[in-house]
Amino acid sequence: MYETKNPQLTPELYAYVLDHNPPLDPVQRGLVETTHRRLAGVAGMQTAEEQGPLLAFLVRLTGARQVVEVGTFTGFSTLSMAQALPEGGRLIACDISEEWTAVGREAWERAGVADRIDLRIAPAIDTLRALPAGEWIDLVFLDADKESYVDYWEELVPRMRPGGLLVVDNTLYHGDVADPAATGGGAAVRAFNDRVRADDRVDDVLLTVADGLTLARRLP
Template sequence: MPETKNPQLTPELYAYVLEHNPPLNAAQRELVETTHRKLADAAFLQTAEEQGPLLAFLVRLTGARQIVEVGTFTGFSTLSMAQAMPADGRLIACDVSEEWTAYGRDAWAKAGVADRIDLRIAPAIETLRALPAGRWIDFVFLDADKGSYLDYWEELVPRLAPGGLLVADNTLYHGEVVDPTAGGGAAAIRAFNDRVRADDRVDDVLLTVADGLTLARRI
């Protein structure tokens, strides 16, 4: 049995990680705080704080100009990526909630990146199926309903540009992926993880970041 080198992530160690990551800027911090204040019961849906700087880092690393996000919530991840992309880039954000994304719209406008973001309110699978064919997407962030991850994957991977990167969140699903009796979202994520591993169109790695983060690069 392999032994983990991961230390237990205590509150003190987590605070240390955040202190040694790039700090959130004023727009990001305000959006995080607004989400927790106005949507306390749903705030757990927000992308983990350390993932904002990570997503921005990956966008800059890949030079992504064409980004698709599946699952926007209040737009923290969207804001993080939009601020990192070139001014002439475009980010298509897919969500079904006008209420939640309204907080994002305000934050994007305040940060001066609203013109880079194309928010599409509709079932994400419909939005993805309507996207142009061909290999043109540079970067994807997938953080939506887990039961549809496989469907989203099959729409997105054929559209990834060579070297394009797909980042999928929650791929450890609270640790429940290792429980073969767990159904629902855990079962859906297990099936997704198996599909990613078997897909010869991509190189992939699963990381123990937040609730599990899979990075898949289009070959």
Template structure:
């Protein structure tokens, strides 16, 4: 096995990466900072800062008009994607917390994209199973409870348009996926990664972005 080419991500190098990505706009910046101050104990649930511009880039790349997000938290990823989609697009955001998503609602309104976002507070599997059948989704961001990733995948893939993308976060799960002795959510992510790799309906790549990012394209 060859050695990784990934450099050690020091604070200085991470700051350099952020400085050479598209900057967050004022509403995005305020939302990220507010999440870290108001919800400090759980702020680690927020999508990594560099992933906001990446999600926006991918949404624009595929021209996504119908997006589903599984796991919204305080809505930074939601905001990034909604700003990148056409004004007549729709983003269905799935979450179970009124408290956390209320923070996002304020930011979405401030950014002028609230009318593009359909927030559904319910168990995500219930929401997904109630969605229309057949291919109609252009883009998915999956960042919710890890034990349900495979179940989410099975609901989403048949609804994806050809060329549509599913982007799944935390697919390295702090590095624990490489240790078969680690159980719990890490084992669920290992099962998800194996399912994605074996699914001949999709093309996929697993990247060392943040805590691991899988990008899969509907064939």
């Protein structure tokens, strides 16, 4: 029988976690609040608040200079990573919504990082297929339509430099991945997780961060 060491994440404990992570700066906080105010019906798609500092930490940890994000929404994760990039770093952000990303553009300008972000409005699979071949991407953040995760993965992994890091969100999909009878997004993420586990091009871990976070390192 498997036993979890994870405590129940009560509102009080979640507040404690946020209090003991790097605080959001005023632009990041404003972007989170603007997303909930302007787009209340879909604001749940925003990357979890604690993941912003985590993504920035991973950019700095890996020394990433070339970042690709698949699924931008209002750009909180984009902003967090762009702020952590070194001089000359570049982030290609893929999304299909001018409306949602317009919220992010405002924040990127206020934060002074808009020149680091190359936003491409098009189906992400088309954007990825048009990227240069070869091993050049340092870090990926994948948080888009779950039914296309495997397709995105197959475009991204060959373009990762050895040691490059892929960060994939929602890989527990509200717990549905544990149900063999899951349908829709749960079934898609379950199939994606199986694909990652079987992929000998990477080593990987699946963590119980937010709605599940997979970290995969491109092997030489």
